[in-house]
Amino acid sequence: MLRAEGLRHAFGEGGGRVVALDDVSFTLAPGHTLAVFGPNGAGKTTLLKVLAGLIRPQRGTASVTGGRRAIGWIGHRSHLYGHLTLRENLRFWAALYDVPRTASAARADAVMRRLGISDRADQAVGSLSQGLVQRAAIARALIHDPQTLLLDEPFTGLDLAAAAQLRALLGELRGAGRTLVLATHNVDEGVELATDIAFQRRGGFIRLAPRGTRSPAQIADEYRLAVASE
Amino acid sequence: MSDLLRRAWTVARKDLMLEFRTRTALLSAVVFTALVLTVFNFGRDPTAVAPLDLAPSILWVTFTFAAMVALNRAFQLELENQALEGLLVSPLSRYSLYWGKLVANLVFVAVVEAVGLPLFVLFFDVPVGRVVLPLCGVIALATLGFVTVGTLFSAMVIRTRFAELMLPVLLLPFLIPPLVLAVLATAKLLSARPLSDSAGYLKLLAAYDIVFLVAATFLFRFTVDE
Numbered sequence: 001m002l003r004a005e006g007l008r009h010a011f012g013e014g015g016g017r018v019v020a021l022d023d024v025s026f027t028l029a030p031g032h033t034l035a036v037f038g039p040n041g042a043g044k045t046t047l048l049k050v051l052a053g054l055i056r057p058q059r060g061t062a063s064v065t066g067g068r069r070a071i072g073w074i075g076h077r078s079h080l081y082g083h084l085t086l087r088e089n090l091r092f093w094a095a096l097y098d099v100p101r102t103a104s105a106a107r108a109d110a111v112m113r114r115l116g117i118s119d120r121a122d123q124a125v126g127s128l129s130q131g132l133v134q135r136a137a138i139a140r141a142l143i144h145d146p147q148t149l150l151l152d153e154p155f156t157g158l159d160l161a162a163a164a165q166l167r168a169l170l171g172e173l174r175g176a177g178r179t180l181v182l183a184t185h186n187v188d189e190g191v192e193l194a195t196d197i198a199f200q201r202r203g204g205f206i207r208l209a210p211r212g213t214r215s216p217a218q219i220a221d222e223y224r225l226a227v228a229s230e
Numbered sequence: 231m232s233d234l235l236r237r238a239w240t241v242a243r244k245d246l247m248l249e250f251r252t253r254t255a256l257l258s259a260v261v262f263t264a265l266v267l268t269v270f271n272f273g274r275d276p277t278a279v280a281p282l283d284l285a286p287s288i289l290w291v292t293f294t295f296a297a298m299v300a301l302n303r304a305f306q307l308e309l310e311n312q313a314l315e316g317l318l319v320s321p322l323s324r325y326s327l328y329w330g331k332l333v334a335n336l337v338f339v340a341v342v343e344a345v346g347l348p349l350f351v352l353f354f355d356v357p358v359g360r361v362v363l364p365l366c367g368v369i370a371l372a373t374l375g376f377v378t379v380g381t382l383f384s385a386m387v388i389r390t391r392f393a394e395l396m397l398p399v400l401l402l403p404f405l406i407p408p409l410v411l412a413v414l415a416t417a418k419l420l421s422a423r424p425l426s427d428s429a430g431y432l433k434l435l436a437a438y439d440i441v442f443l444v445a446a447t448f449l450f451r452f453t454v455d456e
Binding site for chain 2: 049052053054055056067068069071073075076077078079080081082083084088092093095096097098125133140
């Protein structure tokens with residue numbers, strides 16, 4: 001369960017003040033995926049960072065059942081160490097999340113296999129291509145089998161096959177009762193996965209709209225209208 | 231407590247693995263130490279000033295600046311691919327993160343000092359035979375003080391522009407007390423004075439270490455949290 005209540009956060013002061021979140025509230029039950037669509041600078045990343053506990057909101061509260069241990073985080077960068085191999089990276093992050101030492105090797109193998117990067121396990125992350133690094137970043141976020149996944153533009157850098165593979169994986173996780181929050185400016189990428197939709201615009205406005213029976217195309221049109229009217 | 235230490239060791243082990251794999255900062259610090267000692271060795275007139283009068287100051291100035299190299303790189307490792315952000319989202323406590331960095335920095339500086347000390351003895355021909363253990367004790371206490379404060383400041387400056395310049399500017403004033411105490415204690419030891427003559431300095435060094443270790447442990451989270 002993920003809960004946000006009255007979140008408010010702004011950056012800067014005086015005339016340069018930018019409100020990123022303005023009274024944002026929602027609850028997301030297990031098995032639900034919230035797709036947050038918005039243009040660059042709308043405050044999507046700020047929302048995810050507040051949910052992850054990286055930013056303390058100026059007002060309101062955010063909570064994730066299970067706390068930080070239950071969160072899988074995919075940010076703009078991979079959070080991986082370039083001079084360590086992929087396997088060493090995953091073992092390090094597994095240790096931080098208290099994955100038992102005996103289980104972490106098997107867990108690392110499983111996520112690498114699932115993301116199609118097993119053959120790169122003993123390669124330094126710094127020598128991988130951008131797409132492979134993005135897959136490695138996703139493997140890192142899944143290493144502790146988190147209950148809640150916060151994904152900031154997770155499709156960035158992925159080729160078509162890898163993006164389809166990730167969509168399938170996220171669909172499986174949702175089916176397994178995981179809670180997902182996905183922030184993206186690309187409606188087409190996120191809409192298929194979403195059970196709940198939010199549009200975020202500059203000024204911190206956020207509107208929740210249950211996906212219901214609307215088609216991805218209808219939702220995409222609605223989003224574009226909302227952005228265009230800004 | 232055991233969880234805190236276990237996670238701290240996980241961070242320290244990762245930092246050391248990264249350092250000994252790349253060896254960039256370590257080699258730079260070792261070469262820097264050797265060069266500074268060489269320059270001081272040839273840049274003095276041994277007929278005007280006795281080596282023993284200069285040696286303690288030279289030793290500690292060298293170790294202080296070599297430690298800066300270690301402290302500068304401590305959090306730069308975490309800027310690569312914004313790994314720090316991942317650490318802050320994880321269940322790793324800020325205490326564990328600080329202690330992990332502290333342990334890694336201590337090992338790094340200890341390696342540099344282990345190379346620097348024999349060179350110092352060689353260049354300055356100082357009689358360390360009988361005082362090697364107490365001297366190692368002084369080095370350990372002063373290094374703990376340097377690195378305790380330095381680790382905190384390196385986290386503080388890492389998101390600033392010109393972090394490598396900011397660190398010495400902010401840190402050096404805080405290093406003056408342990409530096410002075412270490413120089414005085416080293417001078418007494420190298421002059422073959424009884425250990426009891428240095429006891430006061432060692433107690434003050436230990437007090438500095440404890441005060442700043444506690445303070446830095448609790449203040450660290452304010453340097454990394456937004």
